[in-house]
Structure formats: structure tokens, C-alpha cells
Amino acid sequence: MSNLIKDTSTNITHVNYAYSDFHLEEKYIELKNILEQKSHAFIVFLGALIGGVFSLFVAYHVDIYFLNYIFFTILPIGFAYLLRKIYINTIIKIE
Structure with missing residues (x-):
């Protein structure tokens, strides 16, 4: 049963990585909007x-x-x- 929990934890890091890319893109757009003003x-x-x-x-x-x-x-x-x-x-x- 503990092996099943360890296997699902690797998928969570992938989701966090995707969230991190989305977060960086959001920061990029925010910085661009500030500089455009x-x-x-x-x-x-x-x-x-x-x-x-x-x-x-x-x-x-x-x-x-x-x-x-x-x-x-x-x-x-x-x-x-x-x-x-x-x-x-x-x-x-x-x-």
C-alpha cells in the first residue's frame, strides 16, 4: 500500500511543474503590462x-x-x- 502512495507522489511534482510554468507566464504578462504603462x-x-x-x-x-x-x-x-x-x-x- 505504501508503494502506491509513493508512485502517485511523482505525478504531483509534474502537476506542480506545469503550475510553475503557468505561474511564470502569468508573471511575464504582469511585468509586460507594468512596463507598457x-x-x-x-x-x-x-x-x-x-x-x-x-x-x-x-x-x-x-x-x-x-x-x-x-x-x-x-x-x-x-x-x-x-x-x-x-x-x-x-x-x-x-x-
Whole structure:
């Protein structure tokens, strides 16, 4: 009878392991939500600065049309958003 109890205890560790993975995923989502709420002003400013320099460089070398104006306006915003997402994912991977 005691052998039967020992055999079932090994299954419990597997269930705890699955719970542990679920718990870590829950912590990951919670940490990501907390970081998404913060502004990260320096990272956004840096991304906008890099995007602005890149936009000016490209705009200097191409003919200007109306769609290019829209593209060169959106490009710094896109760089800022992309750099912020990379920063948040890097912080999460480190934790």
C-alpha cells in the first residue's frame, strides 16, 4: 500500500511543474503590462531622434512628393515605437 502512495507522489511534482510554468507566464504578462504603462521618455526621445536623422538623410537624397512628406513624418514616430518595444522586450528577457 505504501508503494502506491509513493508512485502517485511523482505525478504531483509534474502537476506542480506545469503550475510553475503557468505561474511564470502569468508573471511575464504582469511585468509586460507594468512596463507598457510607463512612458520610457528617454528611449522614445532617442528613437525619435534616430528616426528624425534617418528621415532627413533619406529626404535629402530623394525627390519630394506628397507621399514622401507623410512617410518622412511617420518614420521618426515608427522608430520611437520600435525602439520602445525592443527596450521593453529586453527588460522582460533580463528579468
